[in-house]
Amino acid sequence: MFDHDNDVVISSRIRLARNLSDIPFPSVMTESEADKVKELVKKAIFDSKTILSTQFSEYDMKKITPLERQSLVERHLISPDLAQNTKNGSALIKNDGTISIMINEEDHLRIQTIFNGLNLKEAWDLADKIDDLIEENLSYAFNEKLGYLTACPTNVGTGIRASVMVHLPALTITGQIGNILNSVSKIGIAVRGMYGEGTQSLGDIYQISNQVTLGQSEIEIIENLEGIVKQIINNERKAREDLYKRRKVQIEDRIGRAYGLLTNAKVMSTQEFMRLISDVRLGAVLNIINIDIQKIDEITTHIQPGNLQKIIGKQLEPYERDVKRAEYVSKLIRS
Template identity: 40%
Template sequence: MIRDLDTVISSRIRFARNLKDYPYTSRLDENGAKEIIDRVSKALGNEYEARNFEKLSHNERMSLVEKHDVSLDFVRSVLPRELFVKDDTKIMVCEEDHIRLQVIKNGSSLEECYNEAVCTDKLLNEKLNIDYNDTLGYLTHCPTNLGTAMRASVMMFLPGISITAKLKSIALQLDKLGLTIRGMYGEGSEPGAYIYQISNRETLGISEEKVISKINDIVTQITEIERKTRDELKKRNGISLEDKISRAEGTLKYAKMISSKEFSELYALIRMGGDHDISRLDSLFCEVMPYSLCVNYNKSLNESERDIYRAEYIQKAFG
């Protein structure tokens, strides 16, 4: 059973790893990158699918960014790189670090993500010469990742907290606990549709288990605040809020053009209403993003065309 899906969209565990015998990617040449890809491929074996990233179109690559399967830095890299996939596990080879291993699952599921990530990480550690120091832990391109080199994060949907201006005080409390709150695409991104990413800042001198426990505790507290705040908003605004949600549903079902910005606003209202399949709604959120929409229709679309196709796609999804 997926836990706390009304407030937690997804959970992610990410490990950064580097091979001892090669410089970091900032000083890595093309041959070195190809060798690393080959070594990782052999270590993973046939259970992991290589996506042939170099052969993907620009739209296909950016669609993977929209779905959080790869980072924008990975797409922009000039080095040879590869993406390996097995179910919820995605492995970027030659991103900022030689290996970025991540597992993403729906709802509040950090432990499940961690357990799956550890299985793949053990495989890589057994078969590759991973750069590790007894004092500093895993060595990484960026010093802020030293130690466990693990980022644990949850994507939260917080309309109640956002509307009632409680976010600033929560952000201050998170900062004191060594946690960070950002937009849905991490550092530098703006929040949209009331979606925020909460993650650990500390990786040195703290175990993976303690980080996960700390984030889980915070998520539980924020979920309680968010649910209480939503109930208060519904009591206070009653018919007015119901009217906004109903109008949002009507727009999605009958509009002939819907922009990305408008869909984000409508999605937030409908998700807050809680009358639809939340998992399907979250999937739809990614499917109608600009590049993903182009991939789904197998054609390049300008902004106006995307708005038309987005409305069509949404109406099919809503039956």
């Protein structure tokens, strides 16, 4: 059995939307109020008498480069919306990447925790601790009947968004993916691409998250999502098993070709890489190729445009980037 179902689940994330009680929502607050939010949240973390206070770094969107902002999005440490807020957006990120506190996004703050594999409850425990730490020093906008008040009505209540990033190649190859995603969307579950709302799936990777935040407790929301994800995991595993039994030669050929291109191509776009690495990841799970799944997931993050250019140390034109990507991927997979 794979550790924390990581043959299907890439990561688990908890995000809590919060607003301060005495400051207008970000869409209508003044610049001075936005600066006040930043200072209050920073003080709540950095002045806390916990070991965590020494483990965060601040990333001010107006002070870091566009490449650094893009890299943080690709690493799922900030949202695309926050990356665009170069006026007053900021983030406090724990050095190991497990915690990110986004400031002045759609809400005053969004507390995010992220873990590898299916680890929703562990992610929730950590997010809850950070939430309590901040609330010891700051007053949240809260209503006894409605719960936490948020800029978007869909987040009112618990303010929690639990999400799981899954890799579903066999369901995609067999054509079952449409029915499954359509079914879960009818029971209050949202399905999005790699970078959340408004993004498309790349490399058969999907984000599955709750839509309802009002009327259920955080634990109920998490357990409901986890139950649905486990059904999807079982469906994907069965599809993989059936696919390999019925089309063994074709699947081995497909995976072998993907591996061959990844290790020998001289030019490679992000889209082509994502398609090929999806097949190679499937091959690793089926023991057709001897390569560690965690290594594949790390490579997938590293070769995204922002991260790749950051690793190389300079901004590149698209074609130059595709050449460097092919070179870098080949080296990493062979190592």
